[in-house]
Amino acid sequence: xxxxxxxxxxxxxxxxxxxxxxxxxxxxxxxxxxxxxxxxxxxxxxxxxxxxxxxxxxxxxxxxxxxxxxxxxxxxxxxxxxxxxxxxxxxxxxxxxxxxxxxxxxxxxxxxxxxxxxxxxxxxxxxxxxxxxxxxxxxxxxxxxxxxxxxxxxxxxxxxxxxxxxxxxxxxxxxxxxxxxxxxxxxxxxxxxxxxxxxxxxxxxxxxxxxxxxxxxxxxxxxxxxxxxxxxxxxxxxxxxxxxxxxxxxxxxxxxxxxxxxxxxxxxxxxxxxxxxxxxxxxxxxxxxxxxxxxxxxxxxxxxxxxxxxxxxxxxxxxxxxxxxxxxxxxxxxxxxxxxxxxxxxxxxxxxxxxxxxx
Amino acid sequence: xxxxxxxxxxxxxxxxxxxxxxxxxxxxxxxxxxxxxxxxxxxxxxxxxxxxxxxxxxxxxxxxxxxxxxxxxxxxxxxxxxxxxxxxxxxxxx
Numbered sequence: 043x044x045x046x047x048x049x050x051x052x053x054x055x056x057x058x059x060x061x062x063x064x065x066x067x068x069x070x071x072x073x074x075x076x077x078x079x080x081x082x083x084x085x086x087x088x089x090x091x092x093x094x095x096x097x098x099x100x101x102x103x104x105x106x107x108x109x110x111x112x113x114x115x116x117x118x119x120x121x122x123x124x125x126x127x128x129x130x131x132x133x134x135x136x137x138x139x140x141x142x143x144x145x146x147x148x149x150x151x152x153x154x155x156x157x158x159x160x161x162x163x164x165x166x167x168x169x170x171x172x173x174x175x176x177x178x179x180x181x182x183x184x185x186x187x188x189x190x191x192x193x194x195x196x197x198x199x200x201x202x203x204x205x206x207x208x209x210x211x212x213x214x215x216x217x218x219x220x221x222x223x224x225x226x227x228x229x230x231x232x233x234x235x236x237x238x239x240x241x242x243x244x245x246x247x248x249x250x251x252x253x254x255x256x257x258x259x260x261x262x263x264x265x266x267x268x269x270x271x272x273x274x275x276x277x278x279x280x281x282x283x284x285x286x287x288x289x290x291x292x293x294x295x296x297x298x299x300x301x302x303x304x305x306x307x308x309x310x311x312x313x314x315x316x317x318x319x320x321x322x323x324x325x326x327x328x329x330x331x332x333x334x335x336x337x338x339x340x341x342x343x344x345x346x347x348x349x350x351x352x353x354x355x356x357x358x359x360x361x362x363x364x365x366x367x368x369x370x371x372x373x374x375x376x377x378x379x380x381x382x383x384x385x386x387x388x389x390x391x392x393x394x395x396x397x398x399x400x401x
Numbered sequence: 402x403x404x405x406x407x408x409x410x411x412x413x414x415x416x417x418x419x420x421x422x423x424x425x426x427x428x429x430x431x432x433x434x435x436x437x438x439x440x441x442x443x444x445x446x447x448x449x450x451x452x453x454x455x456x457x458x459x460x461x462x463x464x465x466x467x468x469x470x471x472x473x474x475x476x477x478x479x480x481x482x483x484x485x486x487x488x489x490x491x492x493x494x495x
Contacts, residue, residue, distance in 0.1 A: 046424065048436065093424045095436055123418060123431040148416055148433045186416030188433050214416060214489060215433055257403070257487050 045329070047319060049096040050089045050122075051286040051297060052082065054113065056401050058103040059131045061166030062154065063395035064192055064227035064234055067102065068300045071401040074290030079109040081310065083116030085287055088315040090120035094285075100127040102289070102400075105137065111144040118145030125150055127190070130176035131169050138179055149180050150188040150217075155197050156207040164196065166397045177211045188215040193244070193266075194234040196391040201247045205261070213259055218248060220266035224298040224353050230395035231381070237389050238382070241269050268378050272343065273350025273366035280328035280352060285319060293318045295325055298353045302362045328352050328362075335363055337371045403493065405456060405482040407475065410494040412452030417490050419447060430490055437490070443481050452494040456482065 056071055077085070086097065097117050104110055105128055117124040126141065130151045151173055155161035158170035180187045189208045191197070197204070201218070208216040221227045221234045236244075248263035255261055267274050277284050277296045286294040292307040293315065299305060308322045319325055327333065331344050338349040349355075350366020358367045358377045367374040405411060413419060418431045428444040430437040439447060445467075449459040460475045467474075485491045 090423065095420075095422070095429070095431060096434070121420065121423060125433055147418065147431075150433070184415055186414075186433060214414075257489055260489060 044320070045282045046093040047089070047285050048094060048283045049098065049285075050086075050094045051098040051100055051284070052085070052113075053100050053102065053286065053288045053297070054082070054104045054107045054110070055102040055289050057106040058101055058129065058398070058400060059106075059167055060103070060129050060152075060169060061397035061399070062152075062164060062192070062226075063166075063230040063397055064194065064221040065398040066222070066225060066227075066297050067398065068298075069225050069229060072288065072290050072292060072300065076289045077287075077291050077310070079112050079116075081291065082113050083119075085310050085315060086113075086117045086120045086122060088310075089285075090122055092316055092319055095123060097122040097124045098127050099124060103129050103131065105129075105132040111140040114141055114144040114146045123147045125188075128152070129165070129169065130173045131167075133176040133179065135179055138176075138183055138185075142183055142185060146185065148186040148188065150190050150215075151177055151180070152190045152192070153204070153207065154191070156200055156203040160197060160200070163393055174211070177213075181212045186215075187211065187213045188217065189213045190217040190219065192219050192221055193236070194221045195236045195240065195389065196234075196393060198236045198240050198244050201244050202251075205247070205251045209255070209259060215260040215262070217262045217264075219262075219264045222298070223268070224301050224357065226396070226398050228357060232385075233392045233395040235268070235381070235385055236266060237385060237387055238269060239387060241266060267351075267354075267368050268382060270368055271370045273347050273354075273368045275347045276351035276354075276366075279348040281319070281325040282329070282348075285315075285325075287315075293322070293324075295328075296353065299324070301353045302356045304362065333363060335365065338365050341371065403486070405479055405486055405493065407455065407457040407460075407479075409456050409482070410452055410454065411450040411456065411482055411485075411491045412494055413447065413450055414490055414492050432490060437488070442477065446478050446481055447485075450482075450491060452492075 114124055124146055125148045127150045154164035161170035162168050191204050223231050252261040281295045286297045291310045305324050307324050308318045334349050338344050352362050355364040355366050356362035359374045365372040367377050416432050420429055422429050428439040460478050464471045464474045
């Protein structure tokens with residue numbers, strides 16, 4: 043069976059002016075030089091030939107790359123739909139005009155909260171007001187604006203006002219994503235994990251808003267999976283639809299895949315993207331269903347959730363082949379339950395986390 | 402909720418790009434985090450959505466071209482366009 047990648051996440055740099063405690067970047071950064079302009083442009087062209095339609099330009103902070111407009115132009119030339127995934131720090135009128143001219147299709151701005159007090163504490167920098175200004179500029183430019191807000195114990199109770207902010211800023215899409223516990227998020231899990239009561243209050247707020255906003259703003263709400271009984275279909279299956287290229291050129295089946303220590307990743311400086319997608323050991327490791335242990339192998343859900351998340355299995359059980367322990371059919375579900383029961387029902391927001399550092 | 406009617410003037414929303422999939426030749430709509438594969442008739446309808454033409458004019462043009470009776474085509478076009486409107490992929494010009 044052959045698979046086609048539909049979306050490429052290009053992590054252009056690990057440099058970032060923000061210090062969010064749940065950053066999806068690895069805690070231990072890989073060694074190596076950032077890919078150069080021409081190398082990225084080649085990767086985008088190769089990706090388009092493989093079938094990729096969507097390009098996410100991410101980081102770190104992609105605006106830290108001075109050649110960003112040239113990269114966007116390369117993406118447009120390849121026919122990719124490009125989305126800038128940014129903190130918006132450094133997005134002024136000139137920069138925005140250059141990117142739009144180069145063919146950028148859309149912009150996703152992260153917000154840490156609906157107001158500066160908490161937002162700046164989470165970001166570890168005074169950035170909330172600059173984000174508001176940048177969002178206004180994006181709206182004026184006519185480029186479509188998406189807001190992304192990562193939810194956790196310190197901000198999930200503000201869901202209503204967060205949704206109101208996205209409406210006020212004229213976003214066409216709002217992503218409300220609960221923290222995923224890998225990398226920095228895992229390191230800070232004790233501070234970030236919301237209580238069950240918080241999660242249960244948030245669900246109806248999100249679903250009512252989603253209904254109310256149909257045709258105006260698309261609202262995506264991702265549940266924190268520790269509170270689920272079945273695992274998420276992580277990446278829609280390993281090596282099936284997505285690929286990530288990190289700043290030093292390693293190609294990953296998911297942005298967190300470096301957390302699986304036994305996997306070796308191939309680099310675009312040594313192989314074509316097509317070879318890595320089709321032939322590399324890392325992409326083939328968990329493709330299909332043959333690798334699955336019980337209970338996944340005989341489970342009717344195996345083509346629905348693909349056994350859940352490999353990184354989560356590795357992190358919580360020490361075995362990347364194990365059933366995602368979020369699943370109540372997993373022999374390791376107790377590892378998730380222990381984490382949840384260690385969290386007091388009346389746990390209050392805590393911000394004594396380890397802030398993300400740059401390499 | 403705003404709905405499409407025969408006098409609406411639909412246009413693709415600013416964030417939506419109509420493109421031919423280079424891998425399989427299928428017409429697709431691209432938008433943030435999404436792709437929608439269009440069937441042949443939806444593709445024809447979308448190609449006429451320029452913000453000027455009214456739905457009933459689009460239907461008349463297409464029914465002449467494909468020899469399908471207008472009431473059937475009009476119902477199909479409204480269903481297709483209302484679906485696109487719910488997904489925020491088209492806008493209605495006044």
